[in-house]
């Protein structure tokens with residue numbers, strides 16, 4: 579579903595960044611502050627009974643603070659559609675930077691793995 583131009587809370591969706599198995603991710607702009615974020619709009623629809631669970635999971639994600647983890651800044655439910663507001667990753671995804679089959683120097687791989695493991699500690 580194309581949501582470009584729509585508003586979710588204080589954010590206006592300006593461009594589709596990508597789509598995964600569970601959600602569409604849009605570039606968003608805060609209508610008052612002008613800040614740029616990534617907004618993950620989930621495909622799933624939530625009922626009244628799911629709101630608490632979604633809220634708990636969003637709280638857990640928002641509590642993860644590490645330079646190597648994308649921050650969750652906000653979340654909301656528009657109608658029955660849940661969404662998460664996150665930091666926008668300006669440099670894109672590793673998967674686009676290094677398409678499948680690309681051979682990387684061991685030094686680069688070690689550097690990536692180190693950053694991930696630091697975030698998992």
Ligand SMILES: Nc1ncnc2c1ncn2[C@@H]1O[C@H](COP(=O)(O)OP(=O)(O)OP(=O)(O)O)[C@@H](O)[C@H]1O
Pocket residue numbers: 595596597598599600601602603616618648664665666667668670671
């Ligand atoms: N914070 C972000 N900043 C910039 N682009 C993002 C961000 N999050 C997601 N994207 C883009 O949106 C796409 C879809 O992201 P999403 O997290 O929904 O799924 P995925 O990680 O690709 O796959 P899945 O969650 O289905 O395993 C990504 O591939 C990426 O291009």
